[in-house]
Amino acid sequence: MGEYIVLAVTLIGILGIGAQWLAWRTNMPAIVLMSIAGLIIGPLFGILRPEEQFGxxxxxxxxxxxxxxxxxxxxxxxxxxxxxxxxxxxxxxxxxxxxxxxxxxxxxxxxxxxxxxxxxxxxxxxxxxxxxxxxxxxxxxxxxxxxxxxxxxxxxxxxxxxxxxxxxxxxxxxxxxxxxxxxxxxxxxxxxxxxxxxxxxxxxxxxxxxxxxxxxxxxxxxxxxxxxxxxxxxxxxxxxxxxxxxxxxxxxxxxxxxxxxxxxxxxxxxxxxxxxxxxxxxxxxxxxxxxxxxxxxxxxxxxxxxxxxxxxxxxxxxxxxxxxxxxxxxxxxxxxxxxxxxxxxxxxxxxxxxxxxxxxxxxxxxxxxxxxxxxxxxxxxxxxxxxxxxxxxLGLASDAPPGVLIVGASPWSIELAKKIHDLDVPVLVTDPNYRALRGARNAGIPTYYGEILSEVSEHHIEFVRYGHLLALSGNEAHNSLVCTDLAPELSHNSTYQLSAGGKDDSRTSVSFALQGRSFLSDKMGLEDLLQRHWAGWKFQFTRLSEAFPPESYLEQLDDEAIIVMVQRRQGLTFQTAESPIRLQPGDRVLSYVPPEKESRKANAPVDAEGKSEEVRQIEQRKEEVIDDVTP
The missing domain is CATH 1.20.1530.20 (Na+/H+ antiporter like fold)
Structure with a gap:
């Protein structure tokens, strides 16, 4: 039987890995499927007799x-x-x-x-x-x-x-x-x-x-x-x-x-x-x-x-x-x-x-x-x-759906955390800057003060409660490192990050192999989102149905608006550059929309340089906010 050793090893490998893949797809215990595979080719049909073939x-x-x-x-x-x-x-x-x-x-x-x-x-x-x-x-x-x-x-x-x-x-x-x-x-x-x-x-x-x-x-x-x-x-x-x-x-x-x-x-x-x-x-x-x-x-x-x-x-x-x-x-x-x-x-x-x-x-x-x-x-x-x-x-497990772990506390990410929290989905905002977490604490959002990549964080964060990771700091390298480090724990498909300030520059951007999925867009950075935040953009929930299908919703949606995520029976789905969301009846859509055009056109006082109060506020807070949210 020695001439069939290579074939036996190949068969064992295919069945073993195949059983583990099937277990992943069906959420069944892998050991049970691997054992069934071995029983089928061994004592049931006699295809493989390891002790005889391997000697x-x-x-x-x-x-x-x-x-x-x-x-x-x-x-x-x-x-x-x-x-x-x-x-x-x-x-x-x-x-x-x-x-x-x-x-x-x-x-x-x-x-x-x-x-x-x-x-x-x-x-x-x-x-x-x-x-x-x-x-x-x-x-x-x-x-x-x-x-x-x-x-x-x-x-x-x-x-x-x-x-x-x-x-x-x-x-x-x-x-x-x-x-x-x-x-x-x-x-x-x-x-x-x-x-x-x-x-x-x-x-x-x-x-x-x-x-x-x-x-x-x-x-x-x-x-x-x-x-x-x-x-x-x-x-x-x-x-x-x-x-x-x-x-x-x-x-x-x-x-x-x-x-x-x-x-x-x-x-x-x-x-x-x-x-x-x-x-x-x-x-x-x-x-x-x-x-x-x-x-x-x-x-x-x-x-x-x-x-x-x-x-x-x-x-x-x-x-x-x-x-x-x-x-x-x-x-x-x-x-x-x-x-x-x-x-x-x-x-x-x-x-x-x-x-x-x-x-x-x-x-x-x-x-x-x-x-x-x-x-x-x-x-x-x-x-x-x-x-x-x-x-x-026994009261030792949560009935809540898989939560969202947000790394990087900025005014924009805290507003997003509030909306996710409103859906009764567990959400945790983490940041190494205590002052940056103040808005989340005031809103009653759970926070973690510390570096998410620290070994100490494993003692304080129940990672099993979270099924999605949003790396939303202003540092693309840090976002990528967080996604790379936590991907084995959460799965790469569930890790998302913002790009480097909305720029596509081969000298400054991180290698694609080290990144999580591009959240919202591959050209959308934290600076862009903060500018919209200070300009008065708001998050908005919309329920789709047969009477109000996705086509009607998209027709009414502002051309500049951004679809952030949808809530479905299976859980949350986030917008990415790689896999844009395909809306379906029954979706609860969270979009990020600009203020009403009338309010944006309203007369506003300007200074000698022709800048409105809104523009001056954005420029004044821009550097301060970026400093707060960058590790």
């Missing part, structure tokens, strides 16, 4: 993929963010995790019928709640800050902790069964090996950070060097302690995430891309490797075990761990229920199941993979479809 390479492929995935998870963990979350995260992770491990092992042995080594190993793996699963669910549910932060960081921190629990159990079991050493000697060896692996990973991470910080590696080589270093850290740690590479790469990622490197975001995005590819491939690979005989082992006893893990083990561990914390009852209840398992749980289960099968003396070791898939399916489906309703029921 001796099957286990190393899984190992390397898990290593890169864990490293990418470590890159997301920054200690500065954890400090702002109180005791909740610490107790959930360091008290709730061991409790869940203990309760899960007891359930695995007495409910699922696993032998003690397999039950303890599998319960350790099930500590992992999977950031690749929980973060998309949090975006969908729009939870409030504290429960969202708890679930997010529990998932990130639990990746290495679950791996550590599995490695410790595996090493202890294999050593005891193989060499019959005393328990204290085994634990001593594991402790020393674990410390060495973690130190090795930290040293490589800090060393690479120093190399990148000093400029000893060109930009185009940083990503390849990093990927090679991950593999080096993984393999060398495995030589120190079997499966210790999982700890080393996680420690390496955490060390680099907390090093002040100017290129950390680019590295993080590259590793995220690699991780997405590997997640897709590994999940399809592991699912396709299941056989009808293995799936047939998932009986009522196994399903009862899954139910005990969901309804007894997790709630008991969380409620006990959060005693004495500042968390409210509703927050504890939500966190106790939401614990979706993801790719790491399945991949690590597959990794250890290959070494703990019947050939190694563990009759139930082969059950870990189908058990892991049963847990993933149950948690992803149940938690994915219940997190939003439960969050709203």
């Amino acid at each position: 001796d390479f099957y286990r190393p492929i899984i190992s390397i993929a898990v290593a890169v995935i864990l490293f990418e998870g470590g890159l997301q963990l920054k200690f500065s963010e954890l400090r702002g979350l109180g005791r909740g995260v610490g107790q959930i992770v360091f008290i709730g995790g061991p409790l869940a491990w203990l309760f899960g092992a007891i359930a695995g042995h007495y409910v699922a019928g696993l032998d003690w080594p397999t039950a303890i190993l599998f319960a350790g793996i099930m500590i992992v709640t999977g950031p690749t699963v929980i973060i998309p669910l949090l975006r969908q549910a729009k939870l409030s800050t504290r429960p969202s932060a708890l679930l997010k960081w529990e998932g990130i921190i639990n990746d290495p902790i679950g791996a550590l629990a599995a490695v410790i159990t595996y090493e202890f079991v294999i050593t005891q069964y193989g060499e019959s050493l005393p328990a204290f000697q085994v634990f001593g060896s594991l402790f020393v090996g674990t410390i060495l692996c973690v130190v090795w990973g930290v040293l490589i991470g800090l060393g690479l950070a120093e190399v990148f910080r000093r400029g000893w590696a060109p930009e185009y080589l940083k990503a390849p060097i990093l990927l090679s270093a991950v593999l080096l850290a993984f393999e060398m740690a495995n030589l120190l302690q079997e499966e210790g590479g999982l700890l080393a790469v996680t420690a390496m990622g955490v060390a680099m995430a907390n090093s002040k490197m100017p290129s950390i975001n680019q590295i993080r995005h590259f590793k995220e891309t690699i991780a997405v590819l590997l997640v897709a491939g590994v999940f399809v690979l592991l699912t396709a490797n299941l056989t009808p005989q293995i799936l047939g082992q998932i009986d009522l006893k196994i399903m009862f075990f899954v139910g005990v893990m969901l309804f007894v083990v997790r709630p008991a561990a969380i409620f006990l761990a959060t005693i004495g914390t500042e968390l409210k009852w509703s927050e504890r209840a939500l966190v106790a229920w939401i614990a979706p398992r993801g790719i790491v749980a399945v991949a690590v289960s597959g990794l250890f199941a290959a070494s703990m099968g019947p050939d190694s003396g563990f009759e139930e070791g082969g059950l870990m993979v189908p058990l892991a898939f049963a847990m993933v399916f149950a948690t992803v489906v149940l938690h994915g479809f219940t997190i939003a309703p439960l969050g709203k029921l």
Whole structure:
């Protein structure tokens, strides 16, 4: 079957990425679709038999993929963010995790019928709640800050902790069964090996950070060097302690995430891309490797075990761990229920199941993979479809539509924020100039005083509440930087910015590749909008209908007027140079219109230079306003 390896890899890649794309289009859990794809080509039709086709390479492929995935998870963990979350995260992770491990092992042995080594190993793996699963669910549910932060960081921190629990159990079991050493000697060896692996990973991470910080590696080589270093850290740690590479790469990622490197975001995005590819491939690979005989082992006893893990083990561990914390009852209840398992749980289960099968003396070791898939399916489906309703029921999620984040407080942007606020759509105006935010505060509009690009802003702004970004400062470079930085969080299609003062100059304009979508027009800058503002232009809402269709509205609209956005059942749609709005009956249109022509023609006193009071006011305030809204 070796001649079909390239075809098998191609098929796995197409199915994995295709499943993730379909999940994005349908808003369904990607893991479920990837698993279905693997089941179809594997045990259902027998098109792909990974272990036969890849042979001796099957286990190393899984190992390397898990290593890169864990490293990418470590890159997301920054200690500065954890400090702002109180005791909740610490107790959930360091008290709730061991409790869940203990309760899960007891359930695995007495409910699922696993032998003690397999039950303890599998319960350790099930500590992992999977950031690749929980973060998309949090975006969908729009939870409030504290429960969202708890679930997010529990998932990130639990990746290495679950791996550590599995490695410790595996090493202890294999050593005891193989060499019959005393328990204290085994634990001593594991402790020393674990410390060495973690130190090795930290040293490589800090060393690479120093190399990148000093400029000893060109930009185009940083990503390849990093990927090679991950593999080096993984393999060398495995030589120190079997499966210790999982700890080393996680420690390496955490060390680099907390090093002040100017290129950390680019590295993080590259590793995220690699991780997405590997997640897709590994999940399809592991699912396709299941056989009808293995799936047939998932009986009522196994399903009862899954139910005990969901309804007894997790709630008991969380409620006990959060005693004495500042968390409210509703927050504890939500966190106790939401614990979706993801790719790491399945991949690590597959990794250890290959070494703990019947050939190694563990009759139930082969059950870990189908058990892991049963847990993933149950948690992803149940938690994915219940997190939003439960969050709203407990008062921890918002019913409001996706909000608008406005960066840059000017008189014009504040007036726009008022109109959006009138639609009962969440809106937040941010600016590093406290005086510029005064108008928004006086109007009762939520504000954030600070630099939106600062890491501190992540602690104070609930980004999950906002589906649109309007970068409206007077500095095009800053607008572009904001759009580039927040695009991965909000999607590029939902980031908009003003151009550089309405000028199309190749010397001063920012590269198109770095910009958000051109808000209103590619020749419309803040200065142009402020001139209209001081000239008396106003925002105006109009409802379109069958009786008053778009054609009639456009005929009555002033030739100089600007259509800013429309409100539809699906949400807000903003005017852009790339995709002008096509009006439809039922739209609620927000336009920016000039004052009545009669009022503009009214006699007004002029000075010796022939300038009216209106013109003098514009010129007087122009520089002051631009200074206020420019970072």
